[in-house]
Amino acid sequence: MTPILFAFSSAFTLGLTGLVFHRVHLLSALLCLEGMMLSLYIALSTWSLGMGSASSSALPLFLLAISACEAGAGLAILVATARTHGTDRLQSLNLLQW
Amino acid sequence: MSPYILAILLFSLGLGTTITFSSTHWLLAWVGLEINTLAMLPLMAQNHHPRAVEAATKYFLIQASGAAVLLFAGVINAWLTGQWDIHQAAHPLPIAIITLALSLKLGLAPLHSWLPEVFQGLNLTTNLILATWQKLAPLALMLQIQPPHSSLLIFLGLMSTLGGGWGGLNQTQLRKILAYSSTAQLGWMILVVQFSPSLTTLAILVYVVTTSATFLTLKLNKATNINMLAISWAKAPALMALTPLVLLSLAGLPPMTGFMPKWLILQELSKQGLPATATITALTALLSLYYYLRLTYAMTLTMFPNNITSTPPWRLPSAQLTLPLAILALAAISLLPLTPAAMALVAL
Structure with missing residues (x-):
């Protein structure tokens, strides 16, 4: 396992662990998702650098564009949740049990 | 919007x-x-x-x-x-x-x-x-x-048919029941995906038809829990006579369309030398059958002891198109004889 592979894998795993286990605020969940996306960005850009292929050098930017859209949608949902529930704590998202 | x-x-x-x-x-x-x-x-x-x-x-x-x-x-x-x-x-x-x-x-x-x-x-x-x-x-x-390797997919499939059946047992909310039903049906598809992808395609096609018919029926009745189903016979009696058949098709009982994928999937699993998996899957389908039957019972097979004036709801004209519902319900009930044609359609 190369150091770069280890670095982005552990960054991604850390983000995923935070998303799964640290369930306090919606904002922190969104930040974890964004961290996962950034580690994938690093992975893609170092992969295309290492391969040296011109055709795959645009892929990291596509990834960044889509993940920016996703982060925007996440923030919109954060605003909507704050307006309907009055807070962004994930504990308060408990209306759908019945 | x-x-x-x-x-x-x-x-x-x-x-x-x-x-x-x-x-x-x-x-x-x-x-x-x-x-x-x-x-x-x-x-x-x-x-x-x-x-x-x-x-x-x-x-x-x-x-x-x-x-x-x-x-x-x-x-x-x-x-x-x-x-x-x-x-x-x-x-x-x-x-x-x-x-x-x-x-x-x-x-x-x-x-x-x-x-x-x-x-x-x-x-x-x-x-x-x-x-x-x-x-x-x-x-x-x-x-x-x-x-x-095959054990991961078989594990996911068995857990889904079991969990989808089990979760819906004590449920009175129709949308949750249909969510569990979706999990159970997807479990069948995942079980067979590594042996015969065309069977998975067939199963998802049949699932889409039957579940669309169910959702459109519920939408016509504006029903979201079992109690609201209990008085829906007064709104659309003919539809309420057909809906149990659609639900039993979703459960996979023989003369209906929903039996087709389950039959072929069980046959494929037995052919692959997995009789135990096939048996367990068939038994977990009984759990799903229980809640479909309960919906059928509340909707059509019994009449609740309400007084007669409170039973019929207002007959407001519905804005929903009924033609898609008619076609889908018919397809969900009566397509079993087309099994060879369906297999030829999805053969990969």
């Missing part, structure tokens, strides 16, 4: 699934899934009330993390094998991660707990899209990957 915006969102839903269908590159498959999720979110949250927004939040978190894990596995695969192609034989570790990520997106047990809650917060039209169209893209990816 403005019709222009609605048109854009619906086109994006179609576009995302189409991109995933036609992609051979993991990044493009991921882009399709993301477009799908992003187009679905405004449709879910269009009624700005707490339950819908909460369902949209849960859907977003689950789908975004599932897609991120999928792309992560694709990147790992690219680092280990140097190629991005979906069809090529890949490293077993990324393929296992991809299988888990897709089962999170599909709502397969043991990763299905989000599905009933998301269904519960949405209206029936959005649920219909969520239960049919949104399953297609992840399932198409599931069909294309080379299975890592």
